Amino acid sequence: MARIDVIMPQMGESIAEGTVSRWLKKVGDEVKRDEPIFEISTDKVDAEIPSPSAGTLVEIIIGEGKTVAVQTVVARIETEKSLAGAVAAPSAPAPAAAAPTPAAAPKQPAAVPVAVPVAAVARSVTAPPSHVGANGGNGGSFEERIRTKSSPLVRRIAAEHGVEISMLTGSGIAGRVTKKDLVGFLESGAAIPATSSSNVDLPSSIVTPATSTATAWQGDVVEPMSKLRRLTSDHMGMAIRVATHVTTVFEIDLTRVARVRAALRTSFESQTGQKLTYLPFIIQAVVMTLKKHPIINAAVNGNEIIFRRRYNIGLAVALEPTGLIVPVIKHAEDLSLSGIAKSATDLASRARARKLGPADAADATFTITNPGTFGSLIGTPIIPVGTTSILGLGAIEKRAKVLTGADGEDTIAIRTCAYFYLSFDHKVVDGADADRFMGDLKRTLESIPEQGF
Numbered sequence: 001m002a003r004i005d006v007i008m009p010q011m012g013e014s015i016a017e018g019t020v021s022r023w024l025k026k027v028g029d030e031v032k033r034d035e036p037i038f039e040i041s042t043d044k045v046d047a048e049i050p051s052p053s054a055g056t057l058v059e060i061i062i063g064e065g066k067t068v069a070v071q072t073v074v075a076r077i078e079t080e081k082s083l084a085g086a087v088a089a090p091s092a093p094a095p096a097a098a099a100p101t102p103a104a105a106p107k108q109p110a111a112v113p114v115a116v117p118v119a120a121v122a123r124s125v126t127a128p129p130s131h132v133g134a135n136g137g138n139g140g141s142f143e144e145r146i147r148t149k150s151s152p153l154v155r156r157i158a159a160e161h162g163v164e165i166s167m168l169t170g171s172g173i174a175g176r177v178t179k180k181d182l183v184g185f186l187e188s189g190a191a192i193p194a195t196s197s198s199n200v201d202l203p204s205s206i207v208t209p210a211t212s213t214a215t216a217w218q219g220d221v222v223e224p225m226s227k228l229r230r231l232t233s234d235h236m237g238m239a240i241r242v243a244t245h246v247t248t249v250f251e252i253d254l255t256r257v258a259r260v261r262a263a264l265r266t267s268f269e270s271q272t273g274q275k276l277t278y279l280p281f282i283i284q285a286v287v288m289t290l291k292k293h294p295i296i297n298a299a300v301n302g303n304e305i306i307f308r309r310r311y312n313i314g315l316a317v318a319l320e321p322t323g324l325i326v327p328v329i330k331h332a333e334d335l336s337l338s339g340i341a342k343s344a345t346d347l348a349s350r351a352r353a354r355k356l357g358p359a360d361a362a363d364a365t366f367t368i369t370n371p372g373t374f375g376s377l378i379g380t381p382i383i384p385v386g387t388t389s390i391l392g393l394g395a396i397e398k399r400a401k402v403l404t405g406a407d408g409e410d411t412i413a414i415r416t417c418a419y420f421y422l423s424f425d426h427k428v429v430d431g432a433d434a435d436r437f438m439g440d441l442k443r444t445l446e447s448i449p450e451q452g453f
Contacts (some may be wrong), residue, residue: 055079314364
């Protein structure tokens with residue numbers, strides 16, 4: 001008999017911790033190799049983690065809702081077959097070692113971990129062994145490296161506000177500065193610590209974000225936020241503070257797009273097996289228009305503007321029962337109409353099935369959200385951090401419009417229309433720039449060739 005450790009995997013190079021959101025198996029259950037046994041949530045993605053071996057789940061160390069560092073042992077599986085290269089767990093540890101605290105987990109793992117395969121979810125990246133000394137790796141202890149290796153979002157926002165991460169006291173694993181810590185610091189209005197000074201422990205009131213003062217009344221139902229809801233809350237709160245939001249609205253006539261779609265639909269769907277919606281046409285037009293207006297596809301880094309040469313289009317996807325995630329179509333400028341349709345369908349399906357990897361939801365340069373599918377006409381979407389703009393699509397519907405004929409006579413016609421609205425960061429995007437972009441997008445869609453773009 002051998003006991004195999006199940007560890008918290010590292011779902012991306014910048015991820016230092018994860019939350020066990022749900023156990024799919026209970027103690028005593030038989031499990032098969034690569035069978036999902038628990039779900040995790042990280043700063044990047046939710047994922048199901050498969051079993052490293054067939055056997056019996058004999059111990060669950062980290063319960064649901066607990067957040068621990070990567071490489072922490074979360075459970076053990078007992079198997080009769082020895083795994084090649086695996087090291088059996090030692091005899092039952094003392095109770096104090098059986099449930100390590102998050103801060104202690106990286107220092108003293110209960111046994112040599114066996115890497116958990118993450119199947120099609122993401123490439124598993126093994127973290128440095130927890131026993132590496134202060135002089136190993138890139139310098140400093142493991143705890144110090146975790147502390148300074150904050151997520152790209154935290155580093156980006158810190159750079160934009162001139163905050164030195166190493167000067168803050170974080171609430172994450174080994175003092176790692178999280179988004180909540182940074183939000184709390186920025187909200188506090190405290191002076192930014194000088195980067196040349198030594199590390200200073202700031203008061204907890206500075207690094208702890210403000211909490212709601214609402215109290216439950218008799219008869220109310222109170223339930224904790226899910227991990228995804230907390231991450232969405234943090235991200236949206238940060239995004240609205242980072243960008244100076246302004247929204248412009250244009251009505252776009254999609255009648256020609258509707259005709260082209262109807263003409264191509266049968267052959268397209270028989271050849272590709274994909275439904276042909278309006279979205280691929282809109283994405284193609286957006287990419288064409290972004291090339292003419294690079295500031296809309298840009299990013300801000302402190303006092304610098306980064307003009308992206310890639311066109312990675314994020315698509316906001318609503319999750320059931322609640323939640324939101326933004327998978328990204330990479331290099332959309334290189335894709336045909338069918339390629340865009342296939343990528344959009346694949347990403348949306350995997351997002352709803354919680355099968356996205358960290359890379360699938362990263363590096364967007366421009367985002368499209370489509371609340372029109374729920375009947376919404378106009379909205380004011382929040383700009384994702386790291387970009388300067390987001391485009392919202394209202395409901396596509398037939399409307400009575402006044403058209404002027406060639407002889408100058410006005411007539412009323414039925415047209416297929418929708419409101420398109422662009423939220424942009426007024427720090428770097430002027431209103432004229434945003435309106436020129438929207439004007440060009442309107443002309444592109446309203447003059448689409450009969451054979452498509």
